[in-house]
Amino acid sequence: MWKFFHQWASPPHFYRLAKVLIPWLAVPGLLLIAYGTYAGLFLASPDYQQGDAFRIIYVHVPSAYLSMMAYVFMAVGGGIGLIWRLKLAHAVGAAAAPLGAAFTFLALLTGSIWGRPMWGTWWEWGDPRLTSELILLFLYFGYMALRSSIDDTAKADKASAVLALVGVINVVIVHFSVVWWSSLHQGQTLFKKGGPGMDADMLYPLLAMILGFTFVFGALLARRLRTEVLYRERRTRWVRELVLTPGGGR
């Protein structure tokens, strides 16, 4: 078990393994997204209240879920890096942050586009999820800013890991405080409490999209991690050998 773990965590091994892993994540992911997009846009019946406008959830929900998932990746990676001093775990945080920020932005953008016909406005401060998602975006910006302003990689890794761990506790507090705050400012919530019952022809494309987005996220993360590992290990022998071998850089 530990041997397996250590092999995984060794940069050259991970670099080779990730290369094998990427197509296995990317191809099923793209297929699932293709199915989800087609089924979501053409097969699912229009919502009786929202008409066709609800179809944006097929992008919105997976993005929102991944925006939080990526933050958990960052925090867990940072925690593992701090406790067991695994350099690869810190690299996960560095690779996941821009992806998480991108998905957070996508979730905000699609939420805002959905809000236009639903609420009649691009931005609704009264919605707790929109507000806490915005704060999450700011947390990502802070994390990336801290990382980029420390030149020493090892130091940047540890400092940003502490920030990610503090932030992950805070995300929970942000969520509950924003829910409390928005409950003060409007009588009823915009969404039904139990969540609407979903028909199968609406639900399956959504599940496919969530799974597909997760796979693609995994592929992108592995891709970014390979680059990150290569950059971090640029002074080591295996990278030099890799670059000097004809066709080995691929």
Add this chain to the structure above:
Amino acid sequence: MSDSSQQQPGILAGLLAVTRRDLLLAWKRPGDVLNPLFFFAMVCTLFPLAVGPSPEQLTVSGPGVLWVAALLATLLSLNALFMGDHEDGSLDQLLVSPQPLPVLALGKTLSHWLISGFPLVLISPLLAMTYRMSTDVMGVLMLTLLLGTICLSLLGSIGAALTVGLHRGTALLSLLILPLAMPVLLLGANTVSLAAGNEVYATGIWALGAYVIAALSLAPFATAAALRISNE
């Protein structure tokens, strides 16, 4: 009691020594203490000038403006928390001292609160008066600011420890701390608004109190870890 324990001061003594030293330093340089207070007062003055002096509007926006101003003033003073010690080398002394670092960090945070947060609480009624806040609401404002500034000092100490010795420290510190501080602002300002509207506001006070307890027990450890990382 063995010999070594007699020579070494206890944990509480270490905490108080750090706090006393920082308070003494602040006493010798009163400008550092007064600047954030002036800043606080000025931000509160800017708002009526920008939006107009109508009493209805000031009553509605008063709690929010006072709270945002307090948050910004605290942020302004945070940069100096470890900066001086980092520059003159006394931070290294704290790091190598036999006392547990989280306790020393808590001592520094405590002095920061006494220097910047507590005076804000004390002068807040004066500014609240200009926003036509009633005396009862002023009490709630002071209570929330009292709890809130403790949270802000503790949160801020983590950010200050992470950014100590960085060139772009000030702007970065704001970027790190503001999203973390948003729940505190939200709880504090809205509790005062509820009190001003004669509604039940106890939830906010309890939540802030819970935040203080959580921050008191967790933040010093994060600050200590961050200080060690920044000074490797």
